[in-house]
Amino acid sequence: MTNSTEGPEILDMEAVEDAKDAMKGKFATMVQYYLEDTVSFVEQIEAALSANETDKIVSPAHTLKSSSAQLGAMQVSDIARELEAAARGTTDGEGAGENDIASLTQRLRAAFEAVEPKFKEILDQQAA
């Protein structure tokens, strides 16, 4: 497997194990919620970008940052953090421009598509 993206791991297994221990029987439900919500947040961010409403990126990016970190999706969390900062910068009239936000949004989708099958694998193992 090649992994061209630098930076943090796609999925931090230690965080996954911590979440499993903490959540006991509810872990699978939580992962399902996470996958559903993340799809919707990424779509919201993409829609906001194409409508040129970067201020509407802040809230979904903010949530993605923390929920992803909680479940070990470190790349998604990292990009969401940058995206939130960039979107806030834009709304204040300074900082990152549209291009950065556009490329971060692309990277966000890629990172999510990389981590999604890993979560599904974990869910399958759990169910088995």
Place this chain on the structure above:
Amino acid sequence: MNDMSPSSSGLRNPVPEKPRILAVDDDRILLMMLEQKLQDQGHDVFTATNGREACEVLQRERDNVDVVLLDREMPEMNGLEVVAWMKQDRSLSRLPVIMQTGANSPEQVQEGIDAGVFYYLTKPLQDGLLNSVLSAAIRESGQQKVLRQEMSKHRNSFTLVDKCECRFRTLDEAENLSCFIANFFPDPDRVLAGLAELLINSVEHGNLGVTYEEKTELIAQGAWRDEIQKRQELAEFRDKRVEVLFAREEESLSILIQDQGKGFDWRSFMEIDPARATDNHGRGIAQANLLSFDSLEYNDVGNAVKASVTVEKELDW
């Protein structure tokens, strides 16, 4: 009837047996995590995923919630807006609120303090801090409930009292006396929490010389009340009293509290310090100053304090 021991007042254990927490977060992943952590600690948990839902739960369960744990940033109705809504409701306005804010946002903490929120947690949540802050909020909630119950027992024509001088020594006496004296004020509920804090302070930090750091440690070990009760029986402290003087004047009602301790640096406690907003205690004086009374004045060394409520002058027809 010889069941008149101080413990019959029920004041010794003001912490509710199974505290009930309302947890509010728009991120359902974090909310699930939080719910699980709270349940693991033996709490009953209500959840809400936005401010509006939180208000609905509070409407419905008003007497069943002990503490509200609120996320600051939520779409639609944010944490501050929920607090503003609660402040307009008499029975919800004194419910302790813990606000979760971003890690690097002291301005959010300051904003919250101005709105009357005295407990803070930063995201991501650390278990140790969660326990410490939650225990402080639960203690406040429990104490308020017990004091309020106690007070409703002897509500009377206390507004006829012009002057009253009392002397007391122990923690139980401090709590009982605060219920009694609060009734002299036109809005006893408002005064009660702050007054109890001041009287308890004069025993623990005043006469018994417990320091801020010692209290932090004692609370963390769950040994605070035992230690206070032990100290108040030691020869060194046994004869120390706190004097309380209530006076009704033309434009104000005031209470003067004088202990026999060495005093303390009260200046840094008059307002909530954002740096201490996650400590497990240390909010009482600020609450007395900001919520319960219209003015609070210490003497220089800090072993006497005068707390006053201004009275509206009656119209002279």
